[in-house]
Amino acid sequence: MSRLRDFHIKTSTAQSAAPILQTLAAFLETRLQPGSRLCVGLSGGVDSVVLLHALDCLRRSGLPVDLSAVHVDHALSSNAGAWAAFCVDFCQRLQVPLDIHRVVVPRASGEGLEAAARRVRHAAFAVCRAEWLALAHHRDDQAETVLFRLLRGAGVAGAAGMPAERPQPGGPRLIRPLLDVSRSLILRYAEMHSLAWIEDESNADCHYRRNHLRREVMPRIAVHFPGAAQALARAARHFSEAAELLDELAQADRAALIGEGGRIDLARFNALSPARARNLLRSELLASGFRAPEARWLDEALRQLKTAAAASQTCIATADGEVHTYRGELYIFAHRRDLAGLAVSWTGELALPWGDGRVSFVRRSGKGISRRLLAAAPVFLRVRQGGERLRPDARRPARTLRNLLQEAAVPPWERARLPLLCCGERLAWVAGLGVDAAFACAAGEEGVELLWERSDVHAPAGFVLAEKRLPPLAR
DSSP states (O other): OOOSTTOOOOTTSOTTTHHHHHHHHHHHHTTOOTTEEEEEEOOSSHHHHHHHHHHHHHHHTTOOEEEEEEEEEOOOSTTHHHHHHHHHHHHHHHTOOEEEEEOOOOSSSSSOHHHHHHHHHHHHHTTOSSSEEEOOOOHHHHHHHHHHHHHTTOOHHHHTOSOSEEOOTTSOEEEOTTTTSOHHHHHHHHHHTTOOOOOOGGGGOTTSHHHHIIIIIHHHHHHHOTTHHHHHHHHHHHHHHHHHHHHHHHHHHHHHHBOTTSSBBHHHHHTSOHHHHHHHHHHHHHHTTOOOOOHHHHHHHHHHHHHOOTTOOEEEEOSSEEEEEETTEEEEEEOOOOOTTOEEEESSBSEEEETTEEEEEEEEESSSEEHHHHTTSOEEEEOOOSOOEEOOSTTSOOEEHHHHHHHTTOOHHHHTTOOEEEETTEEEEETTTEEOGGGBOOTTSEEEEEEEEOTTSOOOTTOOTTSSBOOOOOO
């Protein structure tokens, strides 16, 4: 399918509106396909109102996209209901479909009210029924973001500001098509089209550091540096390019340090220069879902990893997860649900949830667990309780799971998360170790093979437990 290259802004467009329309058209041309679903994050403020209005103008001029909007009601203001009503009325006049998400912002999360609101807002954005989500951040917003982060001691990635485009796991791709447009141009567009918008009273509260920067600091800087906003936005692009190069270096280092187990070899990691080791560890943390780590935490983590012996076990905990070493390899994972005491009955489902993943039951002939033997008692998945024994080889006696898991190099922190399949009081299968010989399927016999999708492999969106079932077990 071709891109949007055949679309052109009509020459009758008013001259003062043309820059924004041209910027949007050029931005979308290289990204969207004809018929793409594009959703606008509509707060009701002037920036998002102009963005939605301009995109609607382009759509009416022939831009072949399916346009919609989403409004997130944070319920933090007594005027929140009026803002939602304004968005409903505005979208009705444009004939643009609107979804409203009402969210609860935690006030005691420790991350601050603004950060908490941003997090739940983006969680709502992630479930939008669209392929692309457009936000109305502009050049002045970018300049404030860069300065704000620099004042907080941000590194290269933080100083890169807001990206023009980034993916959202499981959601629409986020775009900011107005990052090269000034706020003054947006206001001029709104006035020319006689657009109304709402004013969030919290934006005038200089108790918030971001508001103080916007209302007090930036205007004073502009007196002596008239092009400050443009220069800071330009600097963000330079930092972004540098951040991309650091990401490429991290990926190259990672590929060079991967050991036989598919994880980073600790000895070779420690042989990197401090700057490259810090860059790679930061990249691994972000890829695992951690927030950007503070420099002092990174320094301490590198110190501990540097002194960790190859045979030792090291655990470095953060608010987001843990960094482990085991048998000379590096393990990084975000906090996961506690599975202590978990037990899930199986009555023929094709899959059962387990942690953040699932265990699938696949019908096999002469392979896996004998369905005939499973029919003798209730079948369920559970975690280890201690003292279990398994006999994976019929020619050898049963052995403790502890010894078997040690030999299989299963890290200690993972052993309590393994799914075990029991038939009544008897252990029939252990993930990673296999089937107990007493339950092994004979040649030609109907069996069930169990496949465990690890906790870092998520079930597909919309997965329904027991959507289908194997034929019931005969009792």
